[in-house]
Amino acid sequence: MRARLFSAAAVAVVASCLGLVIPLVLKWMVDGPVAHRDPGGVWLGGALLLALGSAEAALFGLRRWLVGRPLASVEAAMRADLYRHLQRLPVSFHDRWPSGQLLSRATTDLMLLRMFLAFPLTFLVVNGVTILAGFAILLSQEWTLGLVLVVPAVPLVILCSLFETRYATVARTVQDQTGDLTTVVEEGVLGVRIVKGFGRHRSQARAFRALSDQVRSTELHKARLLATLWALIMTLPELAIGAALVLGTVRVADGDLSAGTLVAFLSTAMTLRWPVESLGFLLAMSQDAATATDRYFDVMDAEPATAADRPRPARTRGRGEEGASGKDDTEGEDGTGGEIRTGGEIRTGGRDGPASKYGAGGRDGTNGEGAADGLRFEGVEFAYADAPPEEPPVLRGVDLHIRSGETMALVGATGSGKTTLTALVPRLHEATRGRITVDGRDITALPREELRALVAVAFEEPTLFSATAGENVLMGAADAGREELLRALKVAQADFVHALPEGTGTEVGEQGLSLSGGQRQRLALARAVVGGPRFLVLDDPLSALDVHTEALVEAALREVLASTTALVVAHRPSTVLLADRVALLSGGRIAAVGTHQRLLWESAEYRSLMSGQEAEEGERSP
16 A cells, blocks of 8 residues: 555656656747748647647546555545544543544544545645756756746745644634534434424524534635635746746847747746645645544544553542441441441441451352352442542442342432442443452453453443344344344343334334334343343343333343343332342442342331332422
8 A cells, every 4th residue: 555655656746747848848849840940840749748748647647546545445444443442442531522523533534634645645745846846947947037936935935834823723623613513413313302392493403503603604714814825825926927927038039048948938837836836725635634633643542441440549538528327437448338238137347357248158159269259349439530529439438249140239319329330340430449350350350352241231221223123132242143132032022023024124223213212221131131141230221111011021031130140220119129139329338238128127218219208308309
C-alpha cells in the first residue's frame, strides 16, 4: 500500500512536470516554424503538444487508480480499529461521550482524512515541486521577468500562515458542532415515540433548527475565511502576471526579447497559476483533515480498561460520617463494618478477620483452596470517577458471599447501588477498592474474555440489535446451536418468536422496537441463559412482564438457577422467592443477609421494601 502511494505521488510529479514542457515546445514553435512560415514544423509541434497533453492526462488517471484501493483500505482499517477500540473502552467512557460525537468520528472525520490522503497530501508535494521547477524555468528564461512573479510569494506565505491558524479553530468548532447535531438526530429518531407521545415535535424541531443554524453560521465563517484567502491568492499572481506581460511586451517591442521567449514565459506562468491558486483549498482540506485526525485520536488515545483500572483512589471517611446502621463506620483492614447478617444469624463486622466474612465455614462449598467458592465481594468500594470528591462512594465496604450453586437476591431502595454492584461482576465498572472473586479467583486477574464467558448478564433495560431474534439470543454464547437457542427461548417464555413472520429469523429492528417491552426483556433473558453460564447476574429481569408471564418465566428459570451461581436484583416478592437467600443493600453496604422469611421478621427496612411502604412514604413526603 505504501509503495502504491509513493508511486502515485511520483506519477503525479512527472505528469505535472510534463505540463511545464509544453511552454518550451510553444517557444520552439513561435521562434521556429511560425517565424519561418514552416507548416510542417507547425504540424510537428501540434502533434508534440497533443502527445504531451495525452501523456499528462494518462498519468493523472494512473495516479487516481493507484491511490483508490489503498486509501479505501486505510479508511476501512481505521474505522475497524476505532470500532474495536470503542468495544474495549470502559463503560465510564461511553457514559461521558455522546454517541453522536463517536458516530461523526467514525464517518465524517474518517471521510475527510481519506479525501486528504487521496488529493491534498499528494498535490501539496506535487504543486510544491511544480512551483519550484516552474520558477527555475522562468528565471532561466528571463530572470528580470521572473523576479516580478516571485515578489508576491512573501505576502502569500504570510497570508497562508494567518489563514491556517484561524481556519484550524473554526474547522474544529464546526466538526464538534456536527457531532452534537448527529447526537440530536439520533436521539430524535430513537425517541420518536416519546416525542410524538408528548406532542414535542415542534419544540424538538426548534432545538434542532437552533443547533443547525449554529453549524450553518460556523460553516459560513469558514467559507468567508476561505473566500478571503482564495481572492488574495488569485489576485496577487494575476497582478504579477499582468505586470510581467506589460514589461515583456515592451521588451519585445524594443527587440530585447524574442516573441517565443515571452510566449513561453507567459505560458509557464499560466501553468503555475493552478498550483499557486490551489494552495487555498489544499490548506483548507489539510486543516480539516488535521482536525479530523485530532478528533479521531481523542478516542483512540483513551486508555482501554485494564486489570489495574480504578475510578479514583480510595478515600477515608471522617469520624463523624455514619453508615447505614447509624453507628460509627470506621473500618478495619478487611473493609467490614456495622451490623451484618449471614445464614439467618447476626454477626458484627470490624477487625474479626476472616471468621467474620460471609460464608466462612458451613455450607459455603469452599475447600480452603478457593475451588467452587462461588462469588465473593470483599470490602468492595466504588465511586464514579466524575463524582465530586466530597461525595461519599456509591458502595462502601460491601462484603458478600454467594455460595457455589446458590441464588442470592439483592434488594435495596432506589439509588442504593444495586445496579452498580451487579455491573462490577463482569467488570463493566472497576471497583475503587476491595476485590471480587469467582471460584476463588480475583476477577481483575482474569482476562475479560474468560471472565465474561463465565458470567452472563441481563439488564433491566434490555438492548437488542438490528439483527434477527435468533442472532440476538445467540450473542450470549458464540458456540451455542439451535438446540440451545430453543431451550433458552423456552426458559425465558419467549416462544412468541415462533409466531413471528420468519420465526427466529425475523429481524427485530433497531433496538428491537418492533417488539413490546416484555418481549424484549424475555429475549434479553434468553440471551443470558443460552450458554448455561457458571455465574448469572440478573438486574430485575422480569420488571416488564405481566403477572401470568412472570409466573411462567420464574417456574422455568428455577431449573436454570439450580445449576448456576446467581445474583438477582429484585424489587418484587415473587422474584425474591426465586432466591435461596436475600441480601439487603442499604447506604452502600450490605445491611443484612438471610432468608426472605427471616428478614421479614427481623428487618423493618426489608419489610418496608417488600410491602411498598417506602414508595408510599416517598410520595407523601414534601
